[in-house]
Amino acid sequence: MTIALTLNGAAELVAAAPATRLSAALRDACGLTGTKVGCDTGDCGACTVLLDGAQVCACLVPLAQAEGRAVTTVEGLAATPLGAALQAAFHAHGAAQCGICTPGMLMAATELLATTPHPDEAQVQAALGGVLCRCTGYRRIIAAVLAAGSATTASAAAVLALGTATAPLAGAVGAVGESIPRLDGLPKLNGTERFGADDAPADALWLRPIRSPYAHARFSIGDASHLPVRLLTAADIPGRNGFGIYPDIKDQAVFAPGLARYRGDCVAALLGERAAVEAVRWDDLPITWQELPPLTATAAPGGPALHERWPDNILTTGRLRSGETPPPATHIAQGEWTTGFVEHAYIEPEAGWAERHGETIHVHGCTQAPYMDREEVAGVLGIAPEAVRIIPSACGGGFGGKLDVSFQPMVAVAAWLTGRPVRAVWSRGESLASSTKRHPASIQASAGCDAEGRLTSFEFEADYDTGAYASWGPTVAGRVPVHCMGPYRLPFVHSQARAVLTNNPPSGAFRGFGVPQAAIAQEMLWDQLADAAGMDRLEFRLLNALRNGDTTNTGQRLDHSVGLVECLEALRPHWHALRAARRTTGRTRGGVGVACMWYGIGNTGMSNPSTMRLTLAPDGRLTFHNGAVDIGQGSTTVLAQIAAEALGLPVSALHMVLYDTGLTADAGKTSASRQTFVSGRAAQAAGAALRGEILRRANAGAEARLTLSDGTLRVNGEALRLDSTLEGLGSYDPPTVPLDADGQGIPYATYGFAAQLAALEVDMDLGTIHLQKIVAAHDVGRAINPLLVQGQVEGGIAQGIGLALMEEYLPGRTENLHDYLIPTIGDVPEIETILIEAREPLGPFGAKGIGEPALVPTAPAILSAIRDATGATLRRVPALPHRVLEALRGH
Amino acid sequence: MDGYLRPRTLDDALAMLAATPGCQVLAGGTDVFPARTGAEVWLKRDNRPLLDLSGIAALAGITETATGWRIGALATWTEFCATQLPPAFDGLKQAARQVGGAQVQNRGTLLGNLCNASPAADGAPPLLTLDAQVELSGPAGGRVLPLAAFLLGNRRTALAPGEIATALLLPHPPEGAMGGFMKLGARSHLVISIAMVAGTLALEGGVVRHARLAVGACSATAQRLPLAEAALLNAPPDPARLLPEHLAALTPIDDVRASAAYRRHAALVLLQRLVESLA
Ligand SMILES: Cc1cc2nc3c(=O)[nH]c(=O)nc-3n(C[C@H](O)[C@H](O)[C@H](O)COP(=O)(O)OP(=O)(O)OC[C@H]3O[C@@H](n4cnc5c(N)ncnc54)[C@H](O)[C@@H]3O)c2cc1C
Ligand code: FES
Numbered sequence A: 001m002t003i004a005l006t007l008n009g010a011a012e013l014v015a016a017a018p019a020t021r022l023s024a025a026l027r028d029a030c031g032l033t034g035t036k037v038g039c040d041t042g043d044c045g046a047c048t049v050l051l052d053g054a055q056v057c058a059c060l061v062p063l064a065q066a067e068g069r070a071v072t073t074v075e076g077l078a079a080t081p082l083g084a085a086l087q088a089a090f091h092a093h094g095a096a097q098c099g100i101c102t103p104g105m106l107m108a109a110t111e112l113l114a115t116t117p118h119p120d121e122a123q124v125q126a127a128l129g130g131v132l133c134r135c136t137g138y139r140r141i142i143a144a145v146l147a148a149g150s151a152t153t154a155s156a157a158a159v160l161a162l163g164t165a166t167a168p169l170a171g172a173v174g175a176v177g178e179s180i181p182r183l184d185g186l187p188k189l190n191g192t193e194r195f196g197a198d199d200a201p202a203d204a205l206w207l208r209p210i211r212s213p214y215a216h217a218r219f220s221i222g223d224a225s226h227l228p229v230r231l232l233t234a235a236d237i238p239g240r241n242g243f244g245i246y247p248d249i250k251d252q253a254v255f256a257p258g259l260a261r262y263r264g265d266c267v268a269a270l271l272g273e274r275a276a277v278e279a280v281r282w283d284d285l286p287i288t289w290q291e292l293p294p295l296t297a298t299a300a301p302g303g304p305a306l307h308e309r310w311p312d313n314i315l316t317t318g319r320l321r322s323g324e325t326p327p328p329a330t331h332i333a334q335g336e337w338t339t340g341f342v343e344h345a346y347i348e349p350e351a352g353w354a355e356r357h358g359e360t361i362h363v364h365g366c367t368q369a370p371y372m373d374r375e376e377v378a379g380v381l382g383i384a385p386e387a388v389r390i391i392p393s394a395c396g397g398g399f400g401g402k403l404d405v406s407f408q409p410m411v412a413v414a415a416w417l418t419g420r421p422v423r424a425v426w427s428r429g430e431s432l433a434s435s436t437k438r439h440p441a442s443i444q445a446s447a448g449c450d451a452e453g454r455l456t457s458f459e460f461e462a463d464y465d466t467g468a469y470a471s472w473g474p475t476v477a478g479r480v481p482v483h484c485m486g487p488y489r490l491p492f493v494h495s496q497a498r499a500v501l502t503n504n505p506p507s508g509a510f511r512g513f514g515v516p517q518a519a520i521a522q523e524m525l526w527d528q529l530a531d532a533a534g535m536d537r538l539e540f541r542l543l544n545a546l547r548n549g550d551t552t553n554t555g556q557r558l559d560h561s562v563g564l565v566e567c568l569e570a571l572r573p574h575w576h577a578l579r580a581a582r583r584t585t586g587r588t589r590g591g592v593g594v595a596c597m598w599y600g601i602g603n604t605g606m607s608n609p610s611t612m613r614l615t616l617a618p619d620g621r622l623t624f625h626n627g628a629v630d631i632g633q634g635s636t637t638v639l640a641q642i643a644a645e646a647l648g649l650p651v652s653a654l655h656m657v658l659y660d661t662g663l664t665a666d667a668g669k670t671s672a673s674r675q676t677f678v679s680g681r682a683a684q685a686a687g688a689a690l691r692g693e694i695l696r697r698a699n700a701g702a703e704a705r706l707t708l709s710d711g712t713l714r715v716n717g718e719a720l721r722l723d724s725t726l727e728g729l730g731s732y733d734p735p736t737v738p739l740d741a742d743g744q745g746i747p748y749a750t751y752g753f754a755a756q757l758a759a760l761e762v763d764m765d766l767g768t769i770h771l772q773k774i775v776a777a778h779d780v781g782r783a784i785n786p787l788l789v790q791g792q793v794e795g796g797i798a799q800g801i802g803l804a805l806m807e808e809y810l811p812g813r814t815e816n817l818h819d820y821l822i823p824t825i826g827d828v829p830e831i832e833t834i835l836i837e838a839r840e841p842l843g844p845f846g847a848k849g850i851g852e853p854a855l856v857p858t859a860p861a862i863l864s865a866i867r868d869a870t871g872a873t874l875r876r877v878p879a880l881p882h883r884v885l886e887a888l889r890g891h
Numbered sequence B: 001m002d003g004y005l006r007p008r009t010l011d012d013a014l015a016m017l018a019a020t021p022g023c024q025v026l027a028g029g030t031d032v033f034p035a036r037t038g039a040e041v042w043l044k045r046d047n048r049p050l051l052d053l054s055g056i057a058a059l060a061g062i063t064e065t066a067t068g069w070r071i072g073a074l075a076t077w078t079e080f081c082a083t084q085l086p087p088a089f090d091g092l093k094q095a096a097r098q099v100g101g102a103q104v105q106n107r108g109t110l111l112g113n114l115c116n117a118s119p120a121a122d123g124a125p126p127l128l129t130l131d132a133q134v135e136l137s138g139p140a141g142g143r144v145l146p147l148a149a150f151l152l153g154n155r156r157t158a159l160a161p162g163e164i165a166t167a168l169l170l171p172h173p174p175e176g177a178m179g180g181f182m183k184l185g186a187r188s189h190l191v192i193s194i195a196m197v198a199g200t201l202a203l204e205g206g207v208v209r210h211a212r213l214a215v216g217a218c219s220a221t222a223q224r225l226p227l228a229e230a231a232l233l234n235a236p237p238d239p240a241r242l243l244p245e246h247l248a249a250l251t252p253i254d255d256v257r258a259s260a261a262y263r264r265h266a267a268l269v270l271l272q273r274l275v276e277s278l279a
């Protein structure tokens, strides 16, 4: 059946059934994959297109209703002045990070500006309120739309001048410290970016996992020959039926063999032609289930063992002992806090495909860790890692959730067995049910200070619900004890964190690895102590803040780049102004909160090297081989800036070969806020190495000036002729010393520091919170690209707001994006970012990392502000209105 | 999906509905499609054929009649907001601007919101306070039901098999009536109500002569609160006249969004604020 409509201005006959969702018709029948699918329920807005000029969720429109009407998609924008102006403004403002929400944002903004050319912020929020972004914190998107509205002339040429991922950006210098727009910007704006679901071969088979609907169940799979498709089970795995982050812990099965340990655990998969797979119903499956009682976090320690290997259900315990006996304290504070599961909610659900090439396999799709995926796929197939090539697609958000494999082993097994390309796309519901989460924490902590407010001790004990499988649980238990006292001078610390196995979804890596939860307890105690000591809460933190030359509680002396004091001092005038302006009586009361954080950059006391490579071919082609996956955070741009600066050429001179285990060396995973610092150092070294090679051949001095134009490299104006390709290789592994049993060692080579203020109002009768402003001071060592750093800060803050106020994943109950709430465009207030640059001598040009630090202080600052406004201490996040009201009344 | 029907007239639609048992009516699809997605996550596919009303011109539009307004089954939230109406309808307009985001408002219909019969349907409380009636058409002919008789429970309406809701009928509001709506949720946009309230008040010489108050998301269907309305009548509008016992008929539940006790409390606070804002 065909349906006639106008698509981006041209007549189009769409060959699809009338009930097909317009999003699917555009993507599958018309090949326009710029329209993204993040949920198929109208909740994310990634699929927003214009229908006769009005924005609609294409996933909710049957194709038949578009008959005879005009459909405009992101692919049609560049041809219109308004569309081009919006694209250019999004680019210049850094409004697209991962880019998965960008098409929807652009379409919603187009509808607005077509009718309201000069909107105000409230109109922008109302118009874009139906599109979710998990990366940017929305502020730059608002700024871009306002700017596009006020741009008087816009030209398509402005957009065409934008860079693509692999071709040089005309004219850009991109010196370190320069806010150039992202080098891989254009595809995110015109719909050509290829995410995990966008580029599988048309003849690929379709794979659909079958997951346990029970948190804990035995099951048996009977004869599946009646199914019109193949049913893959544990018996089909050629190699090891297990994966996991740690080389010695491969505890999660690709297809569970007989026992499901959480709701969402994968037990089998349907494999066949798409229509046949999609026709199979639950009741057709030859699976019999025997439900078992699920283990919860409170019952798990000492309860029946979930895995033989951990008889007491304690996956790991991390601890730190520092100081013999605490000095006498004048004031003591203590408390208990609990947090819930938090979902990454990247707008792009997991998706990818695999293809067998003889005795090797290629796996394409979204990931944060291609080399780790390579190991996992090799293990599951029982082949050598070299026989596996991971080719990451664009990644529509990760935040830690795409560090673990998901579709990769399954599609690899299926492609290996059938010899056909095999693809899989998780639905939002599957993604929510199956993916890892932020660990819920149950924390008890106490602290003391002397009469002058100097901290004397900090004691911390926490259970982190690590769910059914290990995933990153050990990492969380490792990071928490060394971070939980925060960036303060403490003569005595006892801390312990246990990762407890339960029948909940596996808790994994999520921006901050357990530290954001701990920071809530730590900062709430400081507020109590400051009050008890009669001190200003900001001055209390300043008094106790770590400074250069201090030794941390792991016994590490920090000689450089401890920028916390500068952060707090930069906030001080804002603190006083915001405090003076707040309303202290009436129905809504104002409060201002403050919180600090520190964050170790890179893996904890473990090697985590990165290698970068630059080549200069005889034809003058300069290529940067960069294996660090850019999941939206901007490493492709930042690392190019570093490499170019070290080399002495503008970024516009660089061609790029980006992350592909077949083409680029291992840069390590994109996590732990490590790419700018670790891969940045490697990029700097690669740039310096190539520069050294060039200067040696040209016999030129260190200060020589390089230029590259028309395929000719000139050294101090003299052309350099090459008969072979020159190479500059750079590697870096941050120096650390593993922690001993008491948590003593040098866990990280350097730390990011930050302090944030939150100003808000609490409705005293309803318990609702209205955020007014966040002021964030972050010591990043050196901002290689301030525009991108600010984007990271704002995005991290938005996730901190979610953690504090609305996000709580409950298996079986919030498995969609209308019950699982993440901040919308109206939930992120004005953010003022202050960048402090306390240079890190080890870092590239002094830089450290920012990915995770931005999120950590936000939730505690918000809770601190609620307490300031009301006197009530929240013990549980998210601070939903009914919990806030309960706390107010209990107070 | 096994079938898709797109009739051009109401008669054809009724005939198709009669001939295709188990068919699901489709208007804007903003409830139909998400429900199907939700089922598919666990391979519970909803294969009911769809009967799409969108091609039936007679069901479109919002028109003024001798007795009030007629809101066709295809009228969307956006269309409703763009219509010039007396201030009594302001509450319904405020609700319209808070149903989902702009995409949902551009597609979702007022009648679809009611036929879907979610306890948290934002259209229900303001429509109750406007004395809305639902016009139905079926094999046995047409009938008109007051909204309170149409909404029977969580996901339950008085729609009989083979029936289609063709319009909402809104009478002319009393002279001078003002309408309002307040919605409470855990985030600013795209949020299902924890509780919401709507009201219309008309004053004469500073004294309340007409009062309609309704609460949603605090019982299986939204409800008017006759006791609360009576408490306001014949006196100057005073939020303090509203008391917890006036809300006794509500039966809120504990769920992921809030506790039952909180809902009951919040409904009263919101009602008081609504009266304050309309005074
Ligand atoms: C992201 C998102 C956010 C939302 N937010 C809100 C919100 O804040 N508040 C809120 O109240 N709702 C919300 N909704 C729900 C929905 O948008 C509204 O209920 C909408 O008004 C439904 O109208 P529709 O035309 O899309 O209905 P459809 O989906 O077409 O139909 C809904 C139901 O009614 C039946 N039906 C529709 N029309 C008729 C008719 N004329 N006769 C008989 N049966 C009929 C259908 O069979 C179906 O069961 C949201 C939905 C989404 C996707
Ligand atoms: S895919 Fe349509 S709204 Fe998410």
Ligand code: FES
Pocket (backbone or CB within 6 Å): A095, A096, A097, A098, A099, A100, A101, A102, A132, A133, A134, A135, A136, A347, A396, A397, A632
């Ligand atoms: S940039 Fe918006 S979701 Fe990634």
